Amino acid sequence: MDTAEDVRLQSVTKVYGTGPGAVRALRGVDLELPAATFTAVMGPSGSGKSTLLHCAAGLDRPTAGSVWLGPVDLAGLTEIELTELRRSKIGFIFQAYNLINALTVEENITLPLRLAGTKPDRAWQAEIVRQVGLAERVRHRPSELSGGQQQRVAIARALITKPAVIFADEPTGALDTRTAAVVLDLLARLVRTLGQRVLMVTHDPVAAARADRVVFLADGRRAGDLVRPTPDEVAERMTKLGKW
Numbered sequence: 501m502d503t504a505e506d507v508r509l510q511s512v513t514k515v516y517g518t519g520p521g522a523v524r525a526l527r528g529v530d531l532e533l534p535a536a537t538f539t540a541v542m543g544p545s546g547s548g549k550s551t552l553l554h555c556a557a558g559l560d561r562p563t564a565g566s567v568w569l570g571p572v573d574l575a576g577l578t579e580i581e582l583t584e585l586r587r588s589k590i591g592f593i594f595q596a597y598n599l600i601n602a603l604t605v606e607e608n609i610t611l612p613l614r615l616a617g618t619k620p621d622r623a624w625q626a627e628i629v630r631q632v633g634l635a636e637r638v639r640h641r642p643s644e645l646s647g648g649q650q651q652r653v654a655i656a657r658a659l660i661t662k663p664a665v666i667f668a669d670e671p672t673g674a675l676d677t678r679t680a681a682v683v684l685d686l687l688a689r690l691v692r693t694l695g696q697r698v699l700m701v702t703h704d705p706v707a708a709a710r711a712d713r714v715v716f717l718a719d720g721r722r723a724g725d726l727v728r729p730t731p732d733e734v735a736e737r738m739t740k741l742g743k744w
């Protein structure tokens with residue numbers, strides 16, 4: 501993994517709306533995502549987690565401050581360039597797996613390449629399918645798979661373009677505890693074996709505790725980090741920050 505593709509947020513501020521009704525969702529957030537790191541973001545409802553993820557992923561533009569992907573300042577990109585950057589450098593995983601049931605598992609996994617008009621790297625594709633443990637399932641339809649397997653297809657789809665970073669928004673929100681653990685183990689392993697950068701927004705202290713680092717947000721600001729915490733330590737910090 502190329503360290504020249506680190507993600508950096510510098511003093512990112514996001515204000516929705518103008519005038520008296522304006523909402524300051526982020527207030528000068530700094531954050532770095534170096535290679536081979538698994539970062540969880542937690543914070544009370546409305547603390548700015550989704551806004552942070554959207555700004556970091558180039559889905560939304562900060563009102564002030566900057567987001568860098570390696571040497572590239574996202575603010576300097578046109579919408580078309582941003583779309584291209586997202587397709588090639590960024591992988592997304594959502595709570596709802598967003599798979600297409602008319603396509604096979606393999607076709608779902610390679611869809612981002614088809615959208616980008618690039619050819620699959622067969623060796624990489626085989627490696628990913630092996631990593632997510634779906635080699636026996638590539639000809640199946642998503643509806644024939646369990647929730648955990650579907651999320652693993654979504655993870656493979658996120659990885660197919662060899663992205664610099666994966667953004668995961670509540671990736672285990674729809675899964676039972678045991679299946680969630682399998683998916684989180686997989687994300688943690690991808691960080692170790694592929695040097696992947698992962699940023700995960702979650703409400704679940706158990707999920708957050710699988711990351712290397714938990715970044716807390718409160719009222720649009722960084723409110724401390726915990727490195728390799730236990731779920732209890734995460735829950736305790738959340739209680740101190742107020743309502744979940």
Ligand SMILES: Nc1ncnc2c1ncn2[C@@H]1O[C@H](COP(=O)(O)OP(=O)(O)OP(=O)(O)O)[C@@H](O)[C@H]1O
Nearest residue numbers: 516517523525543544545546547548549550551552
């Ligand atoms: N499009 C928008 N227009 C106006 N305000 C918005 C918009 N999106 C988010 N906000 C506001 O910005 C603040 C941060 O929202 P955000 O969704 O980032 O929080 P969150 O921490 O992800 O919350 P939750 O845990 O409830 O999903 C909230 O006050 C929210 O109401």
